[in-house]
Amino acid sequence: METATQILLLVAAAIRLATPLLLAALAGLYAERSGVIDLSLEGKMLAGAFAGAAVASVTGSVWVGALGAILTGIVLSLLHGFATVTHRGNQVVAGMAINIAMAGLIPTVAQAIFALGGQTPQLGPAQRFLNVALGNNALTFFAFLAVPATGWLLYRTGWGLRLRAVGENPYAVDTAGLPVARLRYQALLVNGALAGLAGAYLSMAANAGFSRDMTAGKGYLAIAALIFGRWAPVPTMLACLLFAFADAAQAQLQTVRILPSQFVGALPYILTVLVLALVGKGGGMPKALGIPYVKERGA
Amino acid sequence: MHRLLSPVLMLVLLALAPAAVTAADFMPAIVFDMGGKFDKSFNQMAYEGAEAWRKENGIAYREFEVTSPVQREQALRQLARRGAAIVIAIGFSQGPAVATVAKEFPNTKFTVIDAIVDAPNVQSVVMREQEGSFLVGMLAAMKSQTGKVGFVGGMDIPLIRKFAAGYRQGALYVNPKIEVLENMTGTTPEAWNDPTRGAELAKAQFGRGVDVIYAAAGGTGLGVYQAAKDAGKYAIGVDSNQNYVQPGTMLTSMVKRIDKVVGEAFTSARDGSWQPGTRDLGLAADAVGWALDQYNRPLITAEMEERCKQATADIVAGKIKVSETCSNAACTN
């Protein structure tokens, strides 16, 4: 009985921990499937977390707050697109630049607006995503429903086919008369919205307000989950769940005090490497990932 | 013209700086460690102390937030060079840097908090976090219905172990059968700024029957306090008085009066009463303790208050010895 309760608690914790990772990893999935590496998930999440909590705190509405987070994510995605799609800049550098700039900008803006040392005010119940059913909030349901939705969009619609094609072979897409840049921008719009929501989950669901650097590396972990999941929706979800489950389990294991806390703390990462090593054989990477598309001019 | 000249002027000023220190233009300075002045922990306490001092005395101070280990020494040196009369260094990591720079600037006063540096122009302040933690451990044990209390630390380092050890001893002092669950958040600097993780660790401990959690983890603690509120359990704040953060579920806060230490150092440096040497501050000096205010008044019974008062007196008198570490669960060492 005791054990059963513990396992249930563990699963519940894993689902909570997986939600922001999943939203961010799906965000990355859209961008990378279209051929744009997105290392800026961390920065977009941080900005989304702040914008969501700030807007919710000012307007008093959780939904307006969520919209703020989405729009902020999209603005950063457009910046990323401007640098990497329009001007064919290095995608990795652009992503890192956004992360670093946001790590500087967000606390500055937060301090300028609220003067609380880089925090937003505490959010009340009406400004937060509260549990709606089965002990989970709307964003968690949205995140897990987004998995089949993404699968359907990518593999069952013409837009998804074109998007995947742009990530595999933009030249062929271009030859077929389809706009490469526009497709990539569309992917980035979805990417920004989801990444913003991933941040909103942190500040408006898991916590009640924004605090400095609260993404704490989750954006990078999401990229790892995406690659682990081979850029496909369901495996990516499973990867997020695995990370989250390992994380939840280590919290439980630590309290037993058998192993040094550092080893237990590293268990999720060790486990990931082990699973990856055993499963082996990568693949699934979009072939044009990271390569800016240069339209052939009639030379 | 002025702009073009300023670098040259600065060079001249730099050369003259050590000689330029006078009582008339008293300039105090403070160097925060990596967490930054808004770390919801000891750096922020120091910042609040410096701000309070500035408002009270109308004297501006210089400050620097370290972003890489090598900057510690450099920031201390630059501030000393610019004529700071006293430079306060916050955090144990700054100890070696203070030792080096203090030698180079024998006429500048240095106060280092949380480290001991033996030099004629250095004042070292160490706080007995374990003593304050002992008291909040007692309160946690007295409040707990389940006989299980929890601790969430930022990183497994000696400083945090002091908090954990004091807490454990205090809880055991009240209830020798109590179970104390300990979690450390992580091993990278992110561990101090991860409220989501903090909330999960708290939920995991609540799931195992814990009903009071003490967090010593900087910004991560905010997640612990929120989780306690959401679950209707109790949390204990740290460093500054955080009772106001979640009124009704913050049992108390273990306060570490770094703000007071900073103000005292500035003031004593100005009026000439500043003394080098080590200040080992604990309950006796009122440098650590537990917070009681309108936010947690309803949660604290007269009996709890009385027992804490008694324990405080016993610790000050040396009747209770609070150890800095616990090598086993019963803390028998």
Add this chain to the structure above:
Amino acid sequence: MSSEITPARRAGIEVAVVASALIAAFAVAGIVLAVIGADPIEAFGILVYGAFGYPEAIGYTLYYATSYMFAGLAVWVALKAGIFNIGGEGQAYLGGLGAALPCLFLDTLPPILLLPLAMISAAVFGAGWAAIPGYLQARRQTHVVVTTIMFNFIAGALMTYLLNNWLLAPGGGSPETRSFAPQAIMPALHEILALVGIKIAHSPANLSLLVALLAVACTWTFMFRTVWGYETRVVGANPNAARYAGIDPGAVILRTMLISGALVGLVAVNEVMGVHKRLILDFPAGAGFVGIAVALMARESAIGLVLASVLFAALAQGSLDLVIDMPMINREVVRLIQGVLILFCGALPSLFRKFITRLLTQSPAAAQAGAL
């Protein structure tokens, strides 16, 4: 058309592109500064002065540049083989362990033996930490980006454990080792030059700087003048073609990761043996990540790599004076400026390339000017 562009002219274009990207970056950063109420020109004056304005500042800038060169080289080498090693942070951390062990336990050796031994040990530990992700990528196709991210976390855990439980200075209350003996410390540049009668300001810049420059030269020679380097480039360009040419891509990837890890492991020689003189918690302080930006900005040029390292070093060092002297500027603003700089110089040079190329290739006179 493109065949008419001489190497000299192309170099001119590159220089003009980088220069305009820098100017644009500083323009945007200037707007940011103006918004927060700081005089941008004064701020940049202090920044440049703080990085290059006095001898000690130059020393500090060179010290930062040393670490960034090692870290940048590591990323650059791996990129050449088509792999993205973002585990520099963890590999440098382990390099610190490698450097510290001989410095702590073999410090009866004379410096002439101890210093090279500790350097080799740092490189070996760095390479060792890169070996597992390298092997998994080479033989199991496990994506190196994921494993190196994981290994950064694992390195943090391992080092925190070791520093708190085994390497802690006796009686010390903080997670760091005891200070190294004098013979285990990399001589500072001011000490070396003092031997030959030249006096310069004290700074953390040390012999590692020369090691770093030597490493840049060796790496370029390796990559463009040796068979192994050639194989690396072939694998990076097209693994399938490499296979047809009889090259085992797996072996090349593993080898390259070892070299990459060894290079970034040397960051520890600069930091641990040169500056901190003991092993401390989190000493790489993000150098491994700066290395990514440095490598990507360097492109094909060794000089580019050195200059990119100096640029980031100047920012790191110059911002110290900036923060101290302009109270409205804090470290967050500095980070924002860094982000803007990386965006413009690393990701947006093409914004200007099109324009400048057109400008410099349309009229021969203008092209000539560009080349000069």
